[in-house]
Amino acid sequence: MKNKFLITSLLSTVAVVGLLSFTTPGKKHITTHAATPASLKLPAGFKADVIAENLGTTRHIATTPQGDIYVKSNFNARRNKDAKGITVLHDNGDGTTTVKSKFGDFSGTGVYIKSGYLYASSDEEVFRYKLNDKNEVIDPTKPERIVTGLISRHEHEAKAILLDNAGNLYVNIGAYSNSCQEKDRQKGSMGQKGCPILDSAAGIWQFKADKPDQHYKDGVRYATGLRNVVGMDWNTELNQLFVMQHGRDQLHDIFPDMFTVQQSALLPAECLYAIKKGDNAGWPYIYYDQQQHKKILAPEYGGDGKKTGGENAIDPAVAFPGHLAPNGLLFYTGNQFPAKYKNGAFIAFHGSWNRAPEPQAGYFVVFQPFKDGKPFGDWEVFADNFAGSPENVASGHAEHRPCGLAQAADGSIYVTDDSKGFIYKITYKK
Amino acid sequence: MTVYFRSLLLMAFCFLTINSYAQKHKKIAAKKPAASLSASVAAGQKVYMQYCVSCHQVDGGGVQHMNPPLIKTTYVLGDKSKIIKIVLHGFSEDVDINGDSYSNTMPSFDMLKDQEIADVLTYVRNSFTNKASAVKVSEVTALRGKK
Numbered sequence: 001m002k003n004k005f006l007i008t009s010l011l012s013t014v015a016v017v018g019l020l021s022f023t024t025p026g027k028k029h030i031t032t033h034a035a036t037p038a039s040l041k042l043p044a045g046f047k048a049d050v051i052a053e054n055l056g057t058t059r060h061i062a063t064t065p066q067g068d069i070y071v072k073s074n075f076n077a078r079r080n081k082d083a084k085g086i087t088v089l090h091d092n093g094d095g096t097t098t099v100k101s102k103f104g105d106f107s108g109t110g111v112y113i114k115s116g117y118l119y120a121s122s123d124e125e126v127f128r129y130k131l132n133d134k135n136e137v138i139d140p141t142k143p144e145r146i147v148t149g150l151i152s153r154h155e156h157e158a159k160a161i162l163l164d165n166a167g168n169l170y171v172n173i174g175a176y177s178n179s180c181q182e183k184d185r186q187k188g189s190m191g192q193k194g195c196p197i198l199d200s201a202a203g204i205w206q207f208k209a210d211k212p213d214q215h216y217k218d219g220v221r222y223a224t225g226l227r228n229v230v231g232m233d234w235n236t237e238l239n240q241l242f243v244m245q246h247g248r249d250q251l252h253d254i255f256p257d258m259f260t261v262q263q264s265a266l267l268p269a270e271c272l273y274a275i276k277k278g279d280n281a282g283w284p285y286i287y288y289d290q291q292q293h294k295k296i297l298a299p300e301y302g303g304d305g306k307k308t309g310g311e312n313a314i315d316p317a318v319a320f321p322g323h324l325a326p327n328g329l330l331f332y333t334g335n336q337f338p339a340k341y342k343n344g345a346f347i348a349f350h351g352s353w354n355r356a357p358e359p360q361a362g363y364f365v366v367f368q369p370f371k372d373g374k375p376f377g378d379w380e381v382f383a384d385n386f387a388g389s390p391e392n393v394a395s396g397h398a399e400h401r402p403c404g405l406a407q408a409a410d411g412s413i414y415v416t417d418d419s420k421g422f423i424y425k426i427t428y429k430k
Numbered sequence: 431m432t433v434y435f436r437s438l439l440l441m442a443f444c445f446l447t448i449n450s451y452a453q454k455h456k457k458i459a460a461k462k463p464a465a466s467l468s469a470s471v472a473a474g475q476k477v478y479m480q481y482c483v484s485c486h487q488v489d490g491g492g493v494q495h496m497n498p499p500l501i502k503t504t505y506v507l508g509d510k511s512k513i514i515k516i517v518l519h520g521f522s523e524d525v526d527i528n529g530d531s532y533s534n535t536m537p538s539f540d541m542l543k544d545q546e547i548a549d550v551l552t553y554v555r556n557s558f559t560n561k562a563s564a565v566k567v568s569e570v571t572a573l574r575g576k577k
Contacts, residue, residue, distance in 0.1 A: 057495075076531045154522055154533040178535075184522075186537035187481075253484050264484075353493040357483050396487060401494075419494065 032098045038424050041384040045338075048383065048426045051097040055087055055421035059109040060160065060328070060404035061414055062118070064135035067091045068100070069406070071416060071423065072111035072120055074158075086111065086120055088137075089423070091408065097423075103140035109230070110161035114209065119169065121159040123152040126171060126207070147171060147214045151201050155184075156228035156246070164234055169209045170241060171219075174228035175202035179248045179300050180284035187254055191300030195284050198224055202283055204232075204243065204275065225280040225313060226273070231329035231405075237343050238373045241275040242317070244326035244347060248287055248298070249354045255299040263305070265358035267291070270324050271316035272345065272368070272375075282313030290319035318375050323352035324362035328405035328415070331370075336411025337428045344369045346382060348402040348415060351393070359394035363387040365402055365415060383426060386417065467552065467564050474553025477546045481539060490558030496534040501558045503527050510551070510565055514573050517547050544570040
């Protein structure tokens with residue numbers, strides 16, 4: 001895998017046409033990358049370019065009106081002691097992108113800009129950096145720690161973050177479990193009574209945006225019963241939090257007598273939820289079945305694939321097929337794309353693994369139209385072929401895997417790829 | 431559809447490879463337990479497709495940053511007692527393999543019979559371009575119940 005990666009990086013480094021590298025005297029090494037056309041499949045009128053590449057495990061992404069792009073990278077801190085977690089790019093607007101700087105000694109997923117601060121998360125903490133009037137980080141060596149001590153136990157450890165317009169920070173704390181079994185992922189193991197994981201994970205926690213060193217006790221469990229959320233966005237039209245849940249895995253592996261391999265590949269749904277304070281989405285007691293359009297009692301808690309449950313749990317706004325792994329959510333508020341995209345949701349699906357031995361799926365960005373704050377009509381695949389071929393999709397050997405989404409100042413959208421560190425820019429031209 | 435076809439092809443390929451391997455061995459050393467190796471590999475593949483495939487995938491390649499690959503890794507090809515224990519007790523450590531980290535939880539598979547564990551590990555050690563000695567039932571039996 002490493003070798004393959006090395007060869008690919010070498011090849012692409014050699015092959016990329018127009019990669020200009022220069023050193024400014026007295027300054028750090030700066031590289032400017034000329035955009036190259038990306039082989040994505042898009043609706044008519046759209047085009048995609050690769051504006052940066054080989055930036056590592058690039059996860060979420062935040063933009064400024066001045067054209068700067070902050071990209072959060074995950075890395076293996078045990079092996080890369082000198083790695084940096086945040087890369088600053090500048091979209092020059094002429095088809096070139098400059099890597100301005102790299103900073104931040106922590107790995108992780110989340111990055112968000114609000115009210116003059118850049119927020120970024122590791123798997124246990126949230127930091128912020130003060131920005132100047134050009135939205136540039138003033139001192140990259142001295143972040144302020146806003147939240148600390150969050151649970152991170154090998155499963156669903158990524159902490160997605162965002163802020164609202166009222167001085168609140170929202171942090172996803174994923175469940176350190178698949179379905180809260182007595183023995184995680186073990187065949188036939190039943191669910192823990194009164195699932196204790198819900199006390200400190202499997203939900204969205206709300207903290208103050210400006211108070212340093214907050215712990216769990218300083219925060220509020222804003223929403224619960226969410227197994228794991230990576231993609232989330234603040235809907236400015238409704239002034240409301242929306243999240244995409246990663247649904248549970250392995251119905252067949254754990255309960256082979258109740259679920260076939262084929263059912264297990266498609267179920268349960270990956271759900272988009274509109275969240276209000278105090279909402280419960282039902283994990284681990286129920287899952288949403290997009291074929292029956294029902295909340296179904298989890299087999300770990302006495303379900304059989306048919307019995308319904310979760311009377312107090314909210315229903316999804318949209319239910320997508322299983323295991324596609326939604327990692328990015330973006331409500332489009334720009335003016336560049338055609339009118340139908342306005343206020344609709346783009347969702348980056350990282351792609352499945354839990355469908356094996358059935359064909360894998362995903363590795364695309366979909367669009368869900370919205371009208372008057374409600375989903376309107378069917379979702380459609382917007383950007384496809386990140387995987388490189390249908391065979392790569394089916395086998396799960398995708399070349400690129402879409403993860404983070406952000407809107408550029410000019411109304412284009414950026415998509416990160418956390419497999420090879422590519423950054424895509426998708427634009428519309430009439 | 432494609433994956434079905436591919437897995438069929440893969441199975442056919444494995445079968446042929448194992449067959450020809452077995453035949454070769456028969457010619458070279460008639461007493462070698464080649465037939466038992468191929469039987470164990472075939473039985474192990476059934477166990478693999480039932481219990482292992484959803485995480486480790488049809489080709490043993492695993493899943494990036496989540497489920498470890500089983501292709502030419504020291505875990506698979508090295509000290510047998512180590513992988514026998516992983517199957518018996520599960521594994522939930524963050525682990526680095528060839529520079530990448532993997533963090534998903536693997537449950538215990540101690541409900542499998544010693545024979546099934548020996549077979550599936552023999553299959554893994556002799557598939558996905560791996561080639562290593564078989565895991566014997568007695569080796570699993572000796573480790574069961576020991577931490």
